[in-house]
Amino acid sequence: MTTEHPPQTSSSPHGPSTEDLRRRVAAAFPALRADLEALVRIPSVSAPAFDQDHVSASAVAVADLLRAAGMPDVQVLTATRPDGVVSRPAVVARRPAPEGAPTVLLYAHHDVQPPGKDEDWQSPPFEPTERDGRLYGRGAADDKAGVVAHLGALRVLADELAVGVTVFVEGEEEIGSPVFVDFLTAHRDLLAADVIVVADSTNWKVGVPALTTSLRGLVDCEVEVAVLDHAVHSGMYGGPVLDAPTLLARLIATLHDDAGEVAVAGLLRADEPAVDMPEEAFRADASVLEGVRLAGSGTLTGRMWTKPALSVIGIDATPVAQASNTIAPRARAKLSLRIPPGQEPAAAAAALRSHLEGHAPFGAHVTVTDGELGKAFRAPVDSAAMRTARQAFADAWGVEPVDIGVGGSIPFIADLLEVFPEAAILVTGVEDPDSRAHGPDESVHLAELQNVVLAETLLLARLGAPGALG
Known part of the structure; x- marks a missing residue:
């Protein structure tokens, strides 16, 4: 208005x-x-x-x-x-x-x-x-x-x-x-x-x-999932052991609940803003494809301004053009976490690290490397x-x-x-x-x-x- x-x-x-x-x-x-x-x-x-x-x-x-x-x-x-x-x-x-x-x-x-x-x-x-x-x-x-x-x-x-x-x-x-x-x-x-x-x-x-x-402030990190010492034949060894990209995907999936809310314990939410924007305006501005449901709850401005948001902004895995019939031993992702006013970046980084290390799928080795912090x-x-x-x-x-x-x-x-x-x-x-x-x-x-x-x-x-x- x-x-x-x-x-x-x-x-x-x-x-x-x-x-x-x-x-x-x-x-x-x-x-x-x-x-x-x-x-x-x-x-x-x-x-x-x-x-x-x-x-x-x-x-x-x-x-x-x-x-x-x-x-x-x-x-x-x-x-x-x-x-x-x-x-x-x-x-x-x-x-x-x-x-x-x-x-x-x-x-x-x-x-x-x-x-x-x-x-x-x-x-x-x-x-x-x-x-x-x-x-x-x-x-x-x-x-x-x-x-x-x-x-x-x-x-x-x-x-x-x-x-x-x-x-x-x-x-x-x-x-x-x-x-x-x-x-x-x-x-x-x-x-x-x-x-x-x-x-x-x-x-x-x-x-x-x-x-x-x-x-919002900023916390980012890199997370690596390792399951093997080296790559092995996917036909001979596939089944008992899952490849690192699959386990990385399972770990990433724990970062949000079924509604799309960030599911990392210890992250704060600030008050809802006094203004909101129509969903159709958001969809147009963000170029959301038809049929894609929006994540989270509350006002759209709150989801963008006063709640945490967690995105995967990069993944290292075997490129499709170089793929072979092997089980990938390691995969890595870069995560970007936006935090609302009132959240200390160091505390948010510690909460994200704790979540990643505590949700290692199938006992995979998870290594978290801290990155940028912004208030x-x-x-x-x-x-x-x-x-x-x-x-x-x-x-x-x-x-x-x-x-x-x-x-x-x-x-x-x-x-x-x-x-x-x-x-x-x-x-x-x-x-x-x-x-x-x-x-x-x-x-x-x-x-x-x-x-x-x-x-x-x-x-x-x-x-x-x-x-x-x-």
Whole structure:
């Protein structure tokens, strides 16, 4: 349900009006779109198997755009972990706050996911292409549109900015931000802020904005099932011993009950959300095939936002093309567990390990290797910064924003809170349910992106008003 919203006529008592800023954003948008297209053409995939020179080129391009937008202090920076791992290049641009004014940190990332197979795309992944009001290309939504949203607000407000602004554009979000904490620690003085805007989430739907108030956390692991010391002939020995892929399948089947609920003891459930979505909308957004029943119970938003979800995201077994008449001695799977706000990742990882080890089928040897841990996030919904953001989004779109959870994880938000515990964090986004981030035919809705730029412009203008943060 959405509510029509009469716009606030002025962004602040002494600043430009909402309609003036709307006109200025519209005038600036063609150039912003061109900048987005130029960024999309840079294949800045941060995964190790790809050429990292493109990530460096992307960082330089972002730095040049921020300098041209009037940011006086722009640097391309890295950090190094204690084990010697060096981060991908990030861009940090700073404009000091006027005396007594707050500083706002604007976050986005310039690295992207691998494109996958070219044949799965209707147009080349790194050649931006417009179709039906959407711009297609890898990174067009996630998250080079976030970079452009920040850039647009800076251009429109220019010397009228009444707050300090730091722009932080990370270069390794898509590989889990492995050096993020070290980067925050090394450059803490450059990044300190009163409000942090993370432009890396989604809106409710086209025409209805959202503020993300919760994110699930992440636990993953690999589980290996072993039954033999080596492969043996399936005709001579088959029967008394089951192959490892069969036993792995039986183990995986214990992770959910007959209704599809996660059946791992010790995992928490948070409260049901206040909003839900129609089943037909979910089925369309998730491309569920006709006849497939949905798993779990309760609201669909609760199943996606406030309950655990457990998926098999990879399996190692004998490939079909290399199959022979042998009993496979080992098989391995990678599991991805999303956990709701309130669940500690280490406790969830221990619960998952205990379940896997305690349900070994037919006495098979089960080995669990722990992987990534990411904390969940829950934001206060009535902070001064949140109220200001909610008004800005309502004025930009003309309808009230929806407070949403997101089933995915942004683990670095917990890191930001740990390093900057006094900062108010706002999670905004440029995506919508049709954006297909991480998949083929990723896209951004161009009219929605223009609204995002306006909303952020209004937010920055209003945060500069006296007493905006209480």
